[in-house]
Amino acid sequence: MPDHFQLLKTDTATAARRGRLQTRHGVIETPIFMPVGTQGTVKSLTPAHLREIGSQIILGNTYHLNLRPTSELIKELGGLHAFMGWSGPILTDSGGFQVFSLAKLRKMHDDGVEFQSHLDGKKLFLGPREVMTIQQNLGSDIAMVIDECPPWPCDRDATAEACARSLRWAVKCKEIATDNGFLAAGHHVFAIVQGSTYDDLRREAAESLAALDFPGYAVGGVSVGEPEPEMLKQVGATTPFMPVDKPRYTMGLGTPPQLLKMVALGVDMFDCVLPSRVARNGLVFTPDGPMNLKNEKYRADPRPISEEINNYTTQFSRAYLRHLTVAGEILACTLCTLHNLHFYLDLMAQARAHIEAGDYGTWYRAWVERYETGAAAR
C-alpha cells in the first residue's frame, strides 16, 4: 500500500471501495464527490457554505484560472487555497479538456497544444511543462497530467495516437513533478486513462500508466457525448486494470444514479458541474428524482424540497424557492446550488456507510430504482 491511500474495505457483491486519501490539506474519505470551482469559486456559494454541506475537497480549473486572473497572480497571493479562502484539499485539472472544448484554433505539437483563449483570442500554449508549472503555482493538492481527450465517436487509429501522446505527456509530467520536488512535498499527480470505446486500448493505457506508479488514476474521455450504457461500459472496461491500491477518479460525471453505478464499478472520486449548473436553472434533486421548481404546481406548495434531507435550503418551502427562481433572484441560485451539492455529498456519505455496512449492492440498486421511478412519474 502506498502511504497516501488506505483501502479500508472492498465490497464483495460489487467492486465498490471505501478508502481514505491523505493530502497536504487533509484527509478525504472516499467515495467522494468534488464540487467544481471553475473560476476560483464554486458558483454562488461561500467557502462557509461549502464547509456547511460537508465538502471534503473541491476542484479548480487550470484553463480558466490561467486565463484569469492567471496562475502567476494566484501564486503571488499565496496560492489558490489562500486566494479563494478554502483551506481544504483542492484538485486541479490540467486544462487540456477545456482546450479541446472551449478554445479556438487548436494545433497539436509533440510538446503540447497551441490554442487561442476563448475570452480574448490571445495565443497560448499548454504542454506538460506548462500545466505542471501552473498547477504548482496554484498549489494543487492533486494535479492532473495533460492528456489528449478523443471526441466521441473516434476511430481506432486516432484513439491509439491520442493514447500514445497522452502516455508520453504523462511520463513527462511525472518527471517534472519528481525533479522539482512537487511529489516529494506531498502533492499528488494523477494520470488519466484514455482509449475511447476500445477496451483493449483502455486496458493498454491503464497498464502502461500503472507501471509509472502515479499517486492516483483517472478515467478520462467519458461524458463526451456518448450514451450512458456506453459510458458505463468504458468505465467498467478501465477500472479492472487500474491499480487497486491507488485512488480512482472518473472525470466530469454524472447524475446521482451514474455516480452510484460507478462506485459499484470501483470508482472513488467524482466531479461534475451538473448539480450546480441545473441548480441555477431551478432544478433540484430529491430521492424521487429531479424537481423543476419553475413548475406551476409548486406555486403554493408549503413543503420543503424533500422531507428526508436536512440542509439550509430545506428549511424553505417549495413555494418560496419557486418564487425566487421565477423572480430571477440570486438567492435562488445560492439556495438551489447549496441543496444540490449537499445532495451529492450526502449521497456519497450514504454510499460510504453502506460499503462499510456491507450492503452497498442492494442499497444502491434500490436507491436508483426509487429515483428513476420517481423521475418517470413527475
Added chain:
Amino acid sequence: MPDHFQLLKTDTATAARRGRLQTRHGVIETPIFMPVGTQGTVKSLTPAHLREIGSQIILGNTYHLNLRPTSELIKELGGLHAFMGWSGPILTDSGGFQVFSLAKLRKMHDDGVEFQSHLDGKKLFLGPREVMTIQQNLGSDIAMVIDECPPWPCDRDATAEACARSLRWAVKCKEIATDNGFLAAGHHVFAIVQGSTYDDLRREAAESLAALDFPGYAVGGVSVGEPEPEMLKQVGATTPFMPVDKPRYTMGLGTPPQLLKMVALGVDMFDCVLPSRVARNGLVFTPDGPMNLKNEKYRADPRPISEEINNYTTQFSRAYLRHLTVAGEILACTLCTLHNLHFYLDLMAQARAHIEAGDYGTWYRAWVERYETGAAAR
C-alpha cells in the same frame, strides 16, 4: 411616552436620538439601517447572512410582493416572516412609491390610484383599504400608510393637494388598522410627512399627522432627484414638528455621510437600496470612501477592503474580490452586498455608541470629513 418606543437619550450638541422600538418580532435599537428585501429576499444574501451582519429589521416591498407571488399566497404560507425565513421585525412600504416610479398609466382617484403592473400590464388598484389588507396579509411589524409622493420639483398647489390627499388616506389607513385590530395586536402603522420643498406645508403635514397619534412617522418625498443640500433642508424642516416620543424614519436614503447627517437632525430609521445595488456593480464602502473593485489597481492587492472592518468579506483580498467581480461571478454580489450592508449596520452601531457617549456631533463630523477626503483622493 407610548409603550412601544423608548427615547433613551437625546444628544445635546445635535438632535441625534438613541431609542428602542418594540415590535411583534423583537426590539430594534435606533438609530438603525434597514436592509431592503424587495421581492422577499435581500438580494444575494441568505437570512443567516442577514443575522451574521447584525440586521435588526428588514424591509419588504408591498408593490413587488403583491404582484408576485401575491400577498394572498404569502398569507396562505404563514406570512412574510415564515415565507422568507426571517424571524426578526419587518417593515413594509405601502407600494405607493413604486406605483409612481415603476407602474404605467396611473390614474388618481379619491379612494386610491389605478395603474398597470410593470411586469405584465395587468390593471391594479391601490388605496388605503388595499394597502392595509396587503400589509396585514404579509404580517408586517411596521406597515406604512399610502401617500402621494410629489415629484421634484413640484409647484406649491400640486404639493398642497398631494398633502391633503395623503392626510385623508392616512386617516383612512389608521381607521382600518384600528377597526380590524391590526394596531391592537401590536403591529405599528407609520404615517408619512410630505410637503416637497415647502417648509410650511411640511410643518402643517407633520402637525396634522401628529395629532392622529400614529405609532411612528416618516419623512417622505425626499431622494426623488433633489440635490443633497435640498434633501437635508427638507428633513431638517420636518423633524422639529414630528412627535418627540415616536420613532422617525426617512424613506429611501442615502449615502453613509447622509445617514449620519440625518441622525444629527433627529432621524431614527433608514432604508436604502444604494449599498446593495452598488455592491452588485463592484462598489464597496470603506471609512475612506467608496472603492471600485473593478479598478485595475486592485489586481494584485492582497489587502482586505478595509483593515478596520471585520466581516466575512474582509477575510478576502481586494485582488480576489476584483477577480470575482470582473469574472461576473455570483459570489461577487454576495460578498460585496454582505460587506456593504454590514458597513451600514456597523455605522449605525457606532452612531448609537457615540450618542450614548455624548460625543455624537464631533464624532460624526470627523467621520464624514475622513470619508469625503478619502473619496476625493481616489
